[in-house]
Amino acid sequence: MPTPDFILELRATAGHQLLFLPGASAVVLDDEDRVLLGRRADNGRWALPSGIPEPGEQPATAVVREVYEETAVRCVPERIVLVHTAEPVTYPNKDVCQFVDICFRCRAVGGEARVNDEESLEVGWFPVDSLPELDEYALTRIKRAFEDGPTWFDSTIPE
Template sequence: MADYIHELRGLVGHRPLILTTAAGALLDSQNRLLLQERTDTGDWSFPGGYMEFGESFQETCQREYLEDAGVAVECERLIALFDHDFYTYPNGDQTQLITALYLVHQVGGELLTTATSETQQVKYFPLDQLPPFFNDQSKKMAQKVIEMVAANEAD
């Protein structure tokens, strides 16, 4: 996918692009949230990423989760769709990110224990002790997860 985005950027430069992404919220038995420390900024985000041509949001979430966190997941349900978030990367690339956030559960794999080209580390965080996020969309996604957990605990 990076080649596809680089090809687009070669054509449009730093002009704004609308990009579709998918991410997953994986909670452990203590309702701690798994997050990825990004290698590009050092900030934290949900494991996830850009959709490849021909993929569904769920397929993107599953592929990206395995790449970013080492964990095979299944998507249980859509938590929310985020479609009004903008981000400018340090190199000036502007994007409007349309992201589907899923509640996921682990079906295989193991958490990454070494850094990759995109992930410094993965770690579970209590919902009241979340780290600095990559962008505003990640903050909004975390808030939706907090609200979901609170609603489930109230039932």
């Protein structure tokens, strides 16, 4: 994923030290309750659409923008699925980040699922019982998106 300009500007003065950053991710469902996934260009793994809100941008607005930028699918947020602070990540260039993810369940309302930027190799809709290999955190978000319960707040979600 390309690093947003405002992060590059922060890094110019902050160096490699830990940056605590917001993130927004989406479990996007279509009319058949299939899940929208993209296969990431940076690591080749299937994942939920996600990204970093721009300064001043609301998380729900950011997730709608990110879903469209990555998949060409238009969506509307229905509810917050969970809020989770991940463990810090150290990138190959030694930058350290820690993300707090706000995951939304969204409903697709238009567009045709396709690769729409350089962040994805493939994009597709998947029945929940035929998902490709995903990490535990993605599976947790998908599971929570199908539940009717309240927003889930827990710091022990597997990565």
